Amino acid sequence: MPSMTLTVNGVAVEVETGTTVAVAAILAGQPCRLSVGGAPRGPLCGMGICFECRMTINGKAHCRSCQILCEPGMDVRTDD
Amino acid sequence: MSAAAYDVAIVGAGIVGAACAQECARRGMRVILVDRDAIGVGATAAGMGHIVVMDDSEAQFALTCYSRRLWQELRSELPDDVEYEQCGTIWVAADDEEMAEVGRKQHYYAARNVATEVLDAQVLNTLEPNLRSGMKGGLLVSEDGVLYPPCAARFCAQRAQELGAKFRLGDSVQLIGQGQVVLSDGSEIRAEFVVNAAGASAPALTPGLDIKKRKGHLVITDRYPGFVRHQLVELGYLKSAHSVSSDSVAFNVQPRRTGQVLIGSSRQYGAEHREVDHGILAQMLKRAQAYMPGLARMSTVRTWTGFRAATPDKLPVIGPSTFDKSVWLATGHEGLGITTSLGTARLLVDQMTGMQPEIPIEPYLPSRVGKEHVHA
Numbered sequence: 001m002p003s004m005t006l007t008v009n010g011v012a013v014e015v016e017t018g019t020t021v022a023v024a025a026i027l028a029g030q031p032c033r034l035s036v037g038g039a040p041r042g043p044l045c046g047m048g049i050c051f052e053c054r055m056t057i058n059g060k061a062h063c064r065s066c067q068i069l070c071e072p073g074m075d076v077r078t079d080d
Numbered sequence: 081m082s083a084a085a086y087d088v089a090i091v092g093a094g095i096v097g098a099a100c101a102q103e104c105a106r107r108g109m110r111v112i113l114v115d116r117d118a119i120g121v122g123a124t125a126a127g128m129g130h131i132v133v134m135d136d137s138e139a140q141f142a143l144t145c146y147s148r149r150l151w152q153e154l155r156s157e158l159p160d161d162v163e164y165e166q167c168g169t170i171w172v173a174a175d176d177e178e179m180a181e182v183g184r185k186q187h188y189y190a191a192r193n194v195a196t197e198v199l200d201a202q203v204l205n206t207l208e209p210n211l212r213s214g215m216k217g218g219l220l221v222s223e224d225g226v227l228y229p230p231c232a233a234r235f236c237a238q239r240a241q242e243l244g245a246k247f248r249l250g251d252s253v254q255l256i257g258q259g260q261v262v263l264s265d266g267s268e269i270r271a272e273f274v275v276n277a278a279g280a281s282a283p284a285l286t287p288g289l290d291i292k293k294r295k296g297h298l299v300i301t302d303r304y305p306g307f308v309r310h311q312l313v314e315l316g317y318l319k320s321a322h323s324v325s326s327d328s329v330a331f332n333v334q335p336r337r338t339g340q341v342l343i344g345s346s347r348q349y350g351a352e353h354r355e356v357d358h359g360i361l362a363q364m365l366k367r368a369q370a371y372m373p374g375l376a377r378m379s380t381v382r383t384w385t386g387f388r389a390a391t392p393d394k395l396p397v398i399g400p401s402t403f404d405k406s407v408w409l410a411t412g413h414e415g416l417g418i419t420t421s422l423g424t425a426r427l428l429v430d431q432m433t434g435m436q437p438e439i440p441i442e443p444y445l446p447s448r449v450g451k452e453h454v455h456a
Contacts, residue, residue: 080305
């Protein structure tokens with residue numbers, strides 16, 4: 001399987017083509033976002049409905065990471 | 081009126097009614113607060129919660145200034161969920177004409193002991209880097225603030241309750257007058273004074289009262305902390321908000337404590353339905369994006385509407401009605417009800433109890449309108 005590398009909060013992670021960003025965050029051990037109270041959040045529904053998996057991808061905040069495929073060199077960060 | 085169970089029955093548990101209940105209870109009156117829904121769920125929940133001094137008229141300036149001071153005095157007692165933040169207002173000048181207005185406004189406020197600061201383009205850009213470049217400057221009114229209106233209304237109502245006030249929620253009011261409130265189930269509440277604080281619904285209880293519904297839209301975004309730091313209002317707002325005939329939109333954004341951005345504003349007469357009007361919503365968001373292009377990349381969470389209670393002279397109606405000495409009015413606050421609720425309550429209860437009000441009350445008296453029907 002072809003693979004690629006991207007970073008989640010600066011942590012490099014290698015994934016196969018077709019992997020969603022939400023999965024990359026899990027593999028990197030990073031939360032998708034933090035709640036107003038500061039609690040870590042991760043993907044819940046996995047189909048773009050619950051908005052729990054929002055992340056900042058290449059500088060754009062609140063992207064639903066479960067709906068976006070990884071690309072080489074992507075800069076992914078936990079939403080605040 | 082010794083048969084009356086209450087000294088005062090207040091109809092409408094928005095922020096104005098809740099503030100009046102608190103003030104009555106504070107002065108030892110027996111109070112009941114009546115609402116067809118719950119506390120703070122009508123226009124109170126639809127509004128932005130901007131605590132602002134406005135200078136459309138001397139009377140508006142006096143009431144907003146007095147009320148802002150009352151909020152500041154209450155500040156240390158407000159619970160965390162009221163989210164009071166003294167973030168300041170910046171009136172943004174987009175052209176030279178509006179920059180001239182900044183100078184006029186600064187002098188007007190200074191002459192009335194309200195401190196403001198004129199910002200040049202560079203300082204404005206430093207304070208609010210997400211405004212588009214090319215703005216001429218602005219006026220910072222640093223003691224203005226924001227709060228979360230439903231919780232502020234609840235706070236006032238709870239204060240009233242702690243001082244003995246009763247609530248009657250969930251039953252609509254059929255009519256008021258002659259020292260009583262008649263509810264839809266036919267039951268009656270007797271009180272020496274009945275206060276109509278029903279906002280844009282007030283004319284249904286006081287026929288002939290010249291108050292019109294003025295519909296507004298608001299949008300709230302997801303969390304983008306730091307994107308905007310002050311309440312930002314375009315100076316063109318003065319032109320658009322005051323056009324009494326046509327629909328209008330204005331750039332008016334507010335930072336929430338959560339990092340969310342509240343985006344307004346729109347004004348429409350003759351629009352009686354709650355539905356979002358996508359045409360005017362698009363105009364409102366385009367206007368906002370013309371001032372803050374970065375808004376275009378943000379995701380929004382919710383859009384809603386509400387109805388301001390608008391009077392012809394843009395001042396609220398506070399005091400005894402002209403047709404029934406038991407009926408008092410506290411309505412017509414248009415877009416300033418959150419700010420002026422506390423001042424309204426003081427002025428109303430000062431009149432009821434024969435105390436000397438802190439500011440002249442004549443501009444707000446119902447008798448100035450003089451169009452209420454006389455009931456037999």
